[in-house]
Amino acid sequence: MSTEKKKDLRTYTSDLLALEKHFMNAIKKQKASDKVKDDRVIELMHELDKMVSTHVKSLERHVDRLGGEMKSDIKSKIASFTGSVAGLMDSVRSDTVSKMMRDDYTALSMITIGYTMLHTHALAEEDELLADLTTEHMTRCTSLITEISKVVPLVVASEMIEDEKRAEIIGQKALENTQAAWKPDVVNREPEIV
Template identity: 35%
Template sequence: MNEFGTTSDQSVRFDSAPVVDETAGNEQHSIQTYVSDMLALERHIAQPLKRQLDMQDTAKYGGALTVISQLQSLCASHVTALEQCLEQLGGHAASPVKSAWSSLLGAGAAAIDSARKTKVSKNLRDDYTALSLASISYTMLYATSAGLGDATVGDLAKRHLADYARIVMQINQVIPDVVLQELRDDGETVQTGAAELIRQTTNEVWKTQADVTH
């Protein structure tokens, strides 16, 4: 079962096409559409977080509990900000049922077996996947708003992108400990110092590739 929910509606579209003022210019329409899409995505990201926090397994991993709690708080604030932004733009939120995000996020976790003992690491993986989608989507919203001269929406996109970039980096730091502890809980022998080695290695990979692309 997907963490983020699925839909049987066959009319899912990949442009949420919010209802907009027909007299508005193309620029306004484009920004309204992107903001409406982001609102739908943020609402989908929020859906599984309370359940994740309520899981007894989550409480056993302090790092995971902290990062999911922070994500839930940020997601709620993002939803509120996007609702206010969309209202100011004169647009309307897309139907949750028809939003493409339910389909996209539905496919990512379809193969997860809920009976496995790696529930917490899988939850973090799903959250990471959703945040990656949100990050590139906020980058697109920022590009659109900057290109069309809407500084207010551009600032919102930058703030939300920064929030999720921070959470993604936190998940990268937390996930080694969670995976290794789940292995121990499953009776496996784990190498001493493995978590720190994994963090150092993955941090170096990200740093090296960031340097290459600049």
């Protein structure tokens, strides 16, 4: 791989590392929020924290393997991502838990498409180590995006409805309805672009 192509790959990997670090900080703040009391949300945030911490360590190793990065570059990347994601994720004090979960879903979707792009780039540059890592990380991300989508209806219902039994019934019904929208027969319908 040429020096220029290696630099590009390092830049794209560093960009994703900056986004993952920002997400990790947001998750840690959310976990510390006194608003988070639902056991399902606590467990989900724990899983998100474990995942993103692992991702950060892996990406740091790959950035080093690709030649490292100067601290000033990391700061500027985090600052640029802050503009696009921080508004969503840094309002932990005022947000409801359901909005925190929505913002986590959004951030994780952005991270996942970043892995899709980096994976494609790694394949094009024949960097099998990075291609394998991005596939592994994408798989973890998509699994937790799905889990967030399952928890959100239950949390919204519990925030809106005081009667716990009714909130659970409504939350379960919303969960069934929203998950039906993601079944293979729905997602694989025409039009197929690819």
